[in-house]
Structures are given as structure tokens and as C-alpha cells.
Amino acid sequence: MHESVAESSLVSKIHHASTKQQNGVHESQHEKVVSVTGDGIIQSPDFPNTYPRNTVIVWRLxxxxxxxxxxxxxxxxxxLEDAENSICKYDYVEVEEPVGGIVLGRWCGSEMVPGPQVSKGNQILIxxxxxxxxxxxxGFCIHYSLLQQRQSEPEAPAVMPAWMQGVDALSEAVAGFSTMEEVMKYLEPDRWQVDMEDLYKPTWQVVGKSFFHQKKSRGVVDLNLLREEVRLYSCTPRNFSVxxxxxxxxxxxxxxxxxxLVKRCGGNCACCSHNCYxxxxxxxxxxxxxxxxxMLKHRAGGRGLQKTLTDVPLEHHEECSCVCKNDSD
Known part of the structure; x- marks a missing residue:
């Protein structure tokens, strides 16, 4: 309802507009190409004041x-303008990989500052x-900088430490692991064993003027078991009468x-990917x-019932999974 007409026509016009160059920035009717040789900034018009309405700007770094x-x-x-139903529909800034058109993220509102982003190639779109x-x-202001790859490994992608990822990306990555040990290895590959031990060390708590010792034990809460229970009972084959x-x-x-009784898929899919609606x-x-x-059937001419034992085929679901079925599907 709020979508801009300018946005929908951007892709068709972007390669045909006339261009000019000034201070390393090639400007076209809809796209600004920025030659990145060091550090710099990209920001919304009039930042840090209110940005203008009805605006579409694309920067190609x-x-x-x-x-x-x-x-x-x-x-x-x-x-930026707040999301509607957790979706940035109206005012937003997004980062995209030019090759393949993969959107790395779209953000709006003011509750969370987007995390750092790193290009997979030598270009990135804002x-x-x-x-x-x-x-x-x-509005927004984005600081950009160069990360030099070693010439001997030109194909190696830039590896971002887990702690640098945004909340959504990190949450989705952690959700894919099966055990606590896998989670800790992913978060801190160099010191995961130390962190595992720290999780279960005894802790002291203060209540008024008294102290008591609260010991954490592996036998009290098994997080791996909790996760397994969710996996078993969320989306699984279960008995249905048909x-x-x-x-x-x-x-x-x-x-x-x-x-x-047949086996059919059942259960909710509350833990699907955050970008699946x-x-x-x-x-x-x-x-x-x-x-x-x-099986009973009426005989022709109303002469009673025909009775036969027969085999009927029924569909059984043996394996189930939460599947994203967006509008594009």
C-alpha cells in the first residue's frame, strides 16, 4: 500500500540513465557508484535530521x-519509520550483494542498530x-572501509567473527545446532571448552545481608534434552483418524x-527462519x-448389499519438516 513507484521502476532504468563523475562518485538518475579506496560514509539525506519523503537512492560501492x-x-x-508486523515495508535501508541479488538485510525502526556487514566480492549495494x-x-549513517584479502587466497570469503553478526543472523545460526557443545564451538572456537566450564561453575548470590551458595549442576537442566524435545514435538508424524x-x-x-489411523504431519513451526512469513x-x-x-455397496436394482473385503490405499507421512511457503512460492 505504501510501496514507492520509483522503487519498482529502479531496476529497469538503472542501466540506461546518463552518468557523470565527481570526486570518485559516478552519479546516474537512480544509482551512485562510489569508488572505495579507503574509509568513507554513506548516509540518508539531511542526516542526522529528518530525511525527505518519496526518495529512492542506490549506492553501488x-x-x-x-x-x-x-x-x-x-x-x-x-x-527510520517503524516496521508493520515486524516487516520493513515503507521506509527502510537494505544491503544487497550485486551478484545474485542476495539481500543481506533490510532494516527500519529505531529499536535495533544493524550489525556490521561484509561484502562477498568487491562490490556491495546500499x-x-x-x-x-x-x-x-x-535516518542512517554507514561507515565503509576496505578489507584486503591475501593475494595467495583470492577466492577465500571474508570470515566474520560470530560476535560481529547481527542479532537475527546469529540467532538463526545458533538455532541450527543440535548440542550445546556445537553452539560454544561456533561462538568461541578458540576457547569454547573454557566457556563450557564457566557455564557450570558455582555462583554466589547476595540476599540482604546473608550469602548462600547456589551450585549449578549438569544434572539440573539438560539444555541438549530441552532442544531435542522441541525438535521431536514441533513438526513430526503423528496419529490422525481419517x-x-x-x-x-x-x-x-x-x-x-x-x-x-494414519501418520500425518502435525505440530507448529514457530522456530522457522526469521525471514519466512x-x-x-x-x-x-x-x-x-x-x-x-x-466395504458395503448397494446392489443394482435395490437387491440388498454387496459385502467384500478390500484393500484401500492411504497416504502416510513418514518424515516431516517446517517448509517456508512465502507468497513468491
Whole structure:
């Protein structure tokens, strides 16, 4: 409803606009190409004051050499129009990889300052969009700098320490591990064993003028078990009773038993990826099984019931998984 017409026409016009060069910045009608030779800043118009309405600006940052990578760091002063239903629809800034068009992140509001971003190649795009309603302040300011890759390893991607990742990216990465040990190795690969020991060391707490010793024990809470319970009961094959007439779409017959138990996927998918807006518990492995039942059918001419034992095929879900089904699907 708030989407800008200028944004939708950006891609089609961006390569045809006339360009000019000034102080290392090539400007076109919709895109500014910045030659990155050192440190610099990209900021919303009028930062740190209220940015203008109905604005679309794209900066293409290009490092001087193919082996260079570009790091982006957001100024703590950050504020754009708030999200709607946790989605940045109206005013936002986003960072994109030019190759493949992969969006590394889109941000708005003022509650959280985006974390550092590092390009996978020697280019990176920054896009700022504002609509005609509710401009905010102070906008945003992004500091960019060069990360030099060693010439002997030109293909190696820039590795970002786990602590430098944004909250969303770090949360999603941690959620993918099965054990506490894997989590600690990911967060601190050089000292994970020390951190594991620190987690379970006894702690002292103060209550008024008295002291008591509270000992943490591995036997009190097993975090690995807690995670396993969530995995087992969130989205799994479970027993459902189905009506044979409805399941087989047979309105001409009567079955006994009229209902049978089958395995079907069930459970919620609350722990899907944060960028998935429609997550469903879906089957990933399906088997057809045959069940012997009594089938009754009226004989032609109304001469009683025909009774036969017959095998009916029913679909069973053997494996389930939370699957993202966005509108684009």
C-alpha cells in the first residue's frame, strides 16, 4: 500500500540513465557508484535530521581491486519509520550483494542498530527507500572501509567473527545446532571448552545481608534434552483418524471401520527462519500403505448389499519438516 513507484521502476532504468563523475562518485538518475579506496560514509539525506519523503537512492560501492572486500558499520544513531508486523515495508535501508541479488538485510525502526556487514566480492549495494508518509529522524549513517584479502587466497570469503553478526543472523545460526557443545564451538572456537566450564561453575548470590551458595549442576537442566524435545514435538508424524469415505472420495460405498489411523504431519513451526512469513509443517517423505476393510455397496436394482473385503490405499507421512511457503512460492 505504501510501496514507492520509483522503487519498482529502479531496476529497469538503472542501466540506461546518463552518468557523470565527481570526486570518485559516478552519479546516474537512480544509482551512485562510489569508488572505495579507503574509509568513507554513506548516509540518508539531511542526516542526522529528518530525511525527505518519496526518495529512492542506490549506492553501488566498488572496491579498487578484485581481492578487496568492503565492510559496512552502522552509526549508533539510527531511526527510520517503524516496521508493520515486524516487516520493513515503507521506509527502510537494505544491503544487497550485486551478484545474485542476495539481500543481506533490510532494516527500519529505531529499536535495533544493524550489525556490521561484509561484502562477498568487491562490490556491495546500499538501497534507501522512503514513501510519502511519516518520515523519521535521524535516518542512517554507514561507515565503509576496505578489507584486503591475501593475494595467495583470492577466492577465500571474508570470515566474520560470530560476535560481529547481527542479532537475527546469529540467532538463526545458533538455532541450527543440535548440542550445546556445537553452539560454544561456533561462538568461541578458540576457547569454547573454557566457556563450557564457566557455564557450570558455582555462583554466589547476595540476599540482604546473608550469602548462600547456589551450585549449578549438569544434572539440573539438560539444555541438549530441552532442544531435542522441541525438535521431536514441533513438526513430526503423528496419529490422525481419517474418514475413509472422505479420504477416498467414495460416496457410493460404506466402509467398516469407517475411520482408520494414519501418520500425518502435525505440530507448529514457530522456530522457522526469521525471514519466512508463512512456515508450514509439511511431509518430506510419503508412503502409500494398504489397509484391509469391509466395504458395503448397494446392489443394482435395490437387491440388498454387496459385502467384500478390500484393500484401500492411504497416504502416510513418514518424515516431516517446517517448509517456508512465502507468497513468491
Amino acid at each position: 566498488v572496491a579498487v581491486t578484485e581481492s578487496s572486500r568492503i565492510q559496512l558499520t552502522f552509526d549508533p544513531r539510527f531511526g 538501497r534507501f527507500v522512503s514513501d510519502e508518509y511519516f518520515p523519521s529522524d535521524p 474418514s475413509l469415505r472422505e479420504e477416498l472420495k467414495r460416496t457410493d460405498a460404506i466402509f467398516w471401520p469407517s475411520c482408520l 508463512d512456515c508450514q509443517c509439511s511431509p518430506t517423505k510419503v508412503a502409500k500403505k494398504y489397509h484391509e476393510v469391509l
